[in-house]
Amino acid sequence: MIDLGKSIYEETHRFERISVRQILINPKIRNYPDLFLVCREIRNGKVYEYLIGLELRQLNQILMRFVENTDRIPIAERCCDFLISKKQTGEISLNEAIGKPLEISGFDLVTKVKMFSSEVGDNVNGLYYFQLLDL
Secondary structure, eight states: OEEHHHHTTTSEEEEEEEEEEEEEEOTTSTTSOSEEEEEEEEETTEEEEEEEEEOHHHHHHHHHHHSOHHHHHHHHHHHHHHHHHTOSOEEEEHHHHHSSOEEEEEEEEEEEEEEEOSSTTOOSSOEEEEEEEEO
């Protein structure tokens, strides 16, 4: 797998289509988004994986505008289960929730690549993610 974020680091990037496999919920990590969408994409015959960081309200906007009720309701229920339980972190597998990855298209997500690093000042071993700026 190739980290798409690392290959275009420091650039603004637009998505018109995403394939989401998981939703990672991390509400207690300071200075990082509430949620990460774990995505996979094939470009020019290569498989890329990437994360899109976003806030809960942004996920809600995406679900309400671009996802059918049959997929939206089970995803929203899983998110609510997590938020009500007040766990520190969580993971929603979309294969388990709706039986398939969530394919979303017909929008224009504007993102900026950022780097997450567990070590202060470590600019080499970071995890790159796309911070959602606008939709």
